[in-house]
Amino acid sequence: MATLKDISAELGLSVATVSRALNGFPEVNQKTRDKVQEAAERLGYRPNRVAQRLVTGRSGMVGLIVKIKPDMSADQTFFEVLTGLTAGLAARDTELVLAVDQGEDAVAPYRRMIEKNILDGFILNEPVVDDPRVAFLLERKMPFVLHGTDRDDPPYPFYRIDNQKVAADAVDLLGHLGHRRIALINGRLRHHYAHERLEGFLKAMGRHGLSADLVSTENVVGSDAYMSALELLGLPDAPTAFVCASTPLADGVCRAIRDKGLRMPEDVSVVAHDDAMPLTKAVKFDPALTVTRSPLRDACEPLANMLMDHLNGTPTADLQVTLTAELIVRGSTGPAPKRGITV
Amino acid sequence: MATLKDISAELGLSVATVSRALNGFPEVNQKTRDKVQEAAERLGYRPNRVAQRLVTGRSGMVGLIVKIKPDMSADQTFFEVLTGLTAGLAARDTELVLAVDQGEDAVAPYRRMIEKNILDGFILNEPVVDDPRVAFLLERKMPFVLHGTDRDDPPYPFYRIDNQKVAADAVDLLGHLGHRRIALINGRLRHHYAHERLEGFLKAMGRHGLSADLVSTENVVGSDAYMSALELLGLPDAPTAFVCASTPLADGVCRAIRDKGLRMPEDVSVVAHDDAMPLTKAVKFDPALTVTRSPLRDACEPLANMLMDHLNGTPTADLQVTLTAELIVRGSTGPAPKRGITV
DNA sequence: TTCAAAATTCAAAACGTTTTAAATCTCATT
DNA sequence: AATGAGATTTAAAACGTTTTGAATTTTGAA
Numbered sequence: 001m002a003t004l005k006d007i008s009a010e011l012g013l014s015v016a017t018v019s020r021a022l023n024g025f026p027e028v029n030q031k032t033r034d035k036v037q038e039a040a041e042r043l044g045y046r047p048n049r050v051a052q053r054l055v056t057g058r059s060g061m062v063g064l065i066v067k068i069k070p071d072m073s074a075d076q077t078f079f080e081v082l083t084g085l086t087a088g089l090a091a092r093d094t095e096l097v098l099a100v101d102q103g104e105d106a107v108a109p110y111r112r113m114i115e116k117n118i119l120d121g122f123i124l125n126e127p128v129v130d131d132p133r134v135a136f137l138l139e140r141k142m143p144f145v146l147h148g149t150d151r152d153d154p155p156y157p158f159y160r161i162d163n164q165k166v167a168a169d170a171v172d173l174l175g176h177l178g179h180r181r182i183a184l185i186n187g188r189l190r191h192h193y194a195h196e197r198l199e200g201f202l203k204a205m206g207r208h209g210l211s212a213d214l215v216s217t218e219n220v221v222g223s224d225a226y227m228s229a230l231e232l233l234g235l236p237d238a239p240t241a242f243v244c245a246s247t248p249l250a251d252g253v254c255r256a257i258r259d260k261g262l263r264m265p266e267d268v269s270v271v272a273h274d275d276a277m278p279l280t281k282a283v284k285f286d287p288a289l290t291v292t293r294s295p296l297r298d299a300c301e302p303l304a305n306m307l308m309d310h311l312n313g314t315p316t317a318d319l320q321v322t323l324t325a326e327l328i329v330r331g332s333t334g335p336a337p338k339r340g341i342t343v
Numbered sequence: 344m345a346t347l348k349d350i351s352a353e354l355g356l357s358v359a360t361v362s363r364a365l366n367g368f369p370e371v372n373q374k375t376r377d378k379v380q381e382a383a384e385r386l387g388y389r390p391n392r393v394a395q396r397l398v399t400g401r402s403g404m405v406g407l408i409v410k411i412k413p414d415m416s417a418d419q420t421f422f423e424v425l426t427g428l429t430a431g432l433a434a435r436d437t438e439l440v441l442a443v444d445q446g447e448d449a450v451a452p453y454r455r456m457i458e459k460n461i462l463d464g465f466i467l468n469e470p471v472v473d474d475p476r477v478a479f480l481l482e483r484k485m486p487f488v489l490h491g492t493d494r495d496d497p498p499y500p501f502y503r504i505d506n507q508k509v510a511a512d513a514v515d516l517l518g519h520l521g522h523r524r525i526a527l528i529n530g531r532l533r534h535h536y537a538h539e540r541l542e543g544f545l546k547a548m549g550r551h552g553l554s555a556d557l558v559s560t561e562n563v564v565g566s567d568a569y570m571s572a573l574e575l576l577g578l579p580d581a582p583t584a585f586v587c588a589s590t591p592l593a594d595g596v597c598r599a600i601r602d603k604g605l606r607m608p609e610d611v612s613v614v615a616h617d618d619a620m621p622l623t624k625a626v627k628f629d630p631a632l633t634v635t636r637s638p639l640r641d642a643c644e645p646l647a648n649m650l651m652d653h654l655n656g657t658p659t660a661d662l663q664v665t666l667t668a669e670l671i672v673r674g675s676t677g678p679a680p681k682r683g684i685t686v
Numbered sequence: 687t688t689c690a691a692a693a694t695t696c697a698a699a700a701c702g703t704t705t706t707a708a709a710t711c712t713c714a715t716t
Numbered sequence: 717a718a719t720g721a722g723a724t725t726t727a728a729a730a731c732g733t734t735t736t737g738a739a740t741t742t743t744g745a746a
Contacts, residue, residue, distance in 0.1 A: 015697095015734095016696065052733055059392075079411050116438075118392045357726045358702090395704075398730070
């Protein structure tokens with residue numbers, strides 16, 4: 001493999017000039033630059049990244065630690081995330097190193113990777129409230145970006161959606177349609193996003209002068225949501241609308257509505273948040289699902305770029321991005337039924 | 344971050360001695376070694392891998408390029424592979440770098456990674472016949488190990504199962520049970536393993552003096568196998584037994600058998616090869632599936648170790664492993680029915 | 687023609703480790 | 717006390733790059 005020295009010997013130039021010529025420094029003569037580039041091409045020169053990294057102090061690698069949950073099998077989502085991240089990182093000449101979290105202590109794999117001393121930073125996802133990984137990385141001063149947040153006023157770079165607004169938009173839509181009894185089918189409160197959704201829901205309900213007594217949390221999969229919805233629909237003052245934290249949860253809710261002999265949207269309306277995972281497509285629902293939409297895959301490249309910017313010294317304040325999810329009204333929402341429903 | 348120089352300054356020793364002490368060289372005085380280790384501990388010394396790699400010429404990273412097929416969603420398998428590989432590599436202080444193959448030319452991502460000049464080797468899987476990636480890596484003299492083979496007499500390290508024997512064992516079992524009309528439901532012949540299975544099937548059928556005219560290839564998913572089996576079962580001289588290349592294919596075959604109003608194993612026997620993927624479990628079949636079994640996840644750690652050995656100069660001949668799959672007889676196979684079946 | 691300024695190039699240091707070859711130390715033998 | 721073998725340590729080179737500070741060449745004006 002040709003080195004800078006080979007090129008410099010070939011052309012009778014110093015290594016420094018060759019380096020600068022190839023790296024586009026302004027102070028090198030155009031003729032020299034041309035010669036150097038030609039020779040580099042001819043000799044098949046490829047910079048030795050290891051040497052570059054030794055001198056720049058960067059490893060050129062960032063870590064992603066994937067948590068393997070025994071119950072869930074990886075869906076296409078994971079590959080989308082992977083594709084997005086590697087694409088974004090490749091554009092900045094950085095590699096993605098993968099490790100596997102096998103359950104134990106959440107920070108253990110991060111500690112291991114840090115001690116190996118080969119990573120410039122991390123990409124974190126699926127934060128829980130006051131995530132211990134976040135605390136650990138902050139303490140060790142290891143750069144990272146978070147997809148989502150783990151607290152209300154985070155001192156680190158993140159890329160998230162406005163989860164309060166997600167819930168509020170859903171409530172506003174349903175409120176304007178005349179619904180008074182609106183239920184929330186939320187995820188696990190250990191996730192910060194679930195907290196935010198709940199808060200947004202409560203505030204919006206308050207603005208509409210509605211009582212927010214129909215709240216179910218800790219729903220993980222569709223069948224949880226199914227059970228929760230069934231129970232809520234059995235109440236004397238049952239909901240006429242559901243706000244769901246995800247499309248899989250909405251799927252469970254829709255099943256419950258059907259099984260109760262109710263129609264959607266005539267009897268009950270449903271709004272869900274849609275991360276646009278390939279498995280449960282909102283448009284595949286019957287009727288198609290009204291959603292707040294924010295494709296997960298859209299987050300990957302920004303995340304990669306933000307991490308690189310962070311490493312290059314961009315101040316944290318400039319790396320805190322909150323997106324607004326788009327509200328897409330489809331067939332699963334309609335005007336509130338004229339009177340209460342009894343089953 | 345403490346360096347060797349810091350330790351050497353601290354103790355008034357030379358950097359060389361410190362390095363040797365920490366790396367367990369025999370020529371350093373025990374007292375010195377103790378002092379060095381204590382100081383390293385105290386100062387929190389971690390070797391700078393980049394520097395190590397610059398001098399040793401190794402990057403300490405190997406690549407895995409995952410091919411994303413738009414149709415299939417990743418099953419748990421991928422995570423098992425990932426877990427196995429990272430565990431095996433971590434034990435040898437090596438990281439796994441992931442890249443994504445987005446469809447284009449099969450060798451393109453390998454070329455990209457090679458030109459980046461940061462990988463010591465590759466792990467390849469799912470080879471096709473005369474795999475272009477293999478040809479490319481051989482030509483570039485880039486070390487790799489292959490899970491499976493892409494040709495009959497491979498000049499590279501591999502870890503595979505004896506696919507001819509897989510098919511032969513199935514045929515032998517069925518032959519001894521009195522079956523004369525045995526069908527093969529095979530995968531795509533572009534995969535070398537499918538070739539080998541076919542060859543083993545044909546040879547074994549020949550040994551039993553049976554005509555191997557019931558062969559279906561190019562079955563990718565269960566529904567393909569369903570159609571193929573349906574067609575074969577409609578023939579005048581229909582099969583009384585099926586040999587299937589995988590459990591998902593066996594699932595399709597079983598559906599076809601049921602839909603034809605036939606019983607398993609009374610009317611038709613089924614044997615499949617079982618890579619022990621979590622999605623389609625052989626024991627979940629009714630009756631449980633007779634299989635040749637060879638868990639995919641068992642291959643991961645050996646593969647990682649073989650690649651490391653390969654990098655360390657172990658001759659290729661010592662790194663060509665062929666395992667025999669275990670034959671597990673369960674309820675899906677029984678004696679051939681007394682007379683032919685007509686539907 | 688001369689000289690200062692600008693443009694360009696250079697030599698050398700630095701990054702943190704491993705490894706080679708040489709130097710020093712220790713200690714038993716003469 | 718001198719010798720020499722063995723044990724231990726050292727200085728320095730090497731890996732391939734970037735970068736600093738100095739040196740050289742070129743340019744343009746006086």
